[in-house]
Amino acid sequence: NAGVTQTPKFQVLKTGQSMTLQCAQDMNHNSMYWYRQDPGMGLRLIYYSASEGTTDKGEVPNGYNVSRLNKREFSLRLESAAPSQTSVYFCASSEAGHRGNQPQHFGDGTRLSIL
Amino acid sequence: RKEVEQDPGPFNVPEGATVAFNCTYSNSASQSFFWYRQDCRKEPKLLMSVYSSGNEDGRFTAQLNRASQYISLLIRDSKLSDSATYLCVVNPGGGYSGGGADGLTFGKGTHLIIQP
Helix, strand or coil, X not given: CCCEEEECCEEEECCCCCEEEEEEECCCCCEEEEEXXXXXXXXXXXXXXXXXXXXXXXXXXXXXXXXXXXXXXEEEEECCCCHHHCEEEEEEEECCCCCCCCCCEECCCEEEEEC | CCCEXXXXXXXXEECCCCEEEEEXXXXXCCCEEEEEEECCCCCXXXXXXXXXXXXXXXXXXXXXXXXXXXEEEEECCCCHHHCXXXXXXXXXXXXXXXXXXXXXXXXXXXXXXXXX
8 A cells, every 4th residue: 555655755956946745645534744854853744734625834834835636635835945944854644533633644755955 | 841852862772671761741631642653764653542541552552641741652572673763742632723633743752772
């Protein structure tokens, strides 16, 4: 089973460039999430989507936009990349709808470097 | 005060030993608790949920103390393959900005090294 699939796995950008990180899940989950993980900071929530058609800000949304394209896909866009956005990005999904008592399943991450 | 706090370690433990981690959380309204495992440069993976009555999964035992707001993870008969970073994860409840599904709040992790 594929679970949560992220593309690309690695990317190097120049400051000011834009790009979209793709995420798809095949578990029929309602909720999807984007996190970033930085050394010494742990995982921080960027945006989440409780269900198809809805998106909400998490802890660190500035500089990002998201689109919940359909139930399976949730993309993260950097409109004008900055060096501070160099990080490892994880997408996750969960059944949710139960106030968070369902665990989240993660993709294997996108390693993004902004020069 | 940080929402979820863990001792970062590293914990260096001989193979076969028992090791325990604690994690404290600040929001008394937190509803759900998990332990995740993360290997170097990999994604976090669910190790186990933590239930109020305590729960066990093979060599792993998780306990929750709501009164003191801490969660523990006990690993018995540790294996070399247990070497990883263990993340304490809490659902703070109430959602972000009043929204529906909740992003989880992650501790920074405890690094465990099992030595042969």
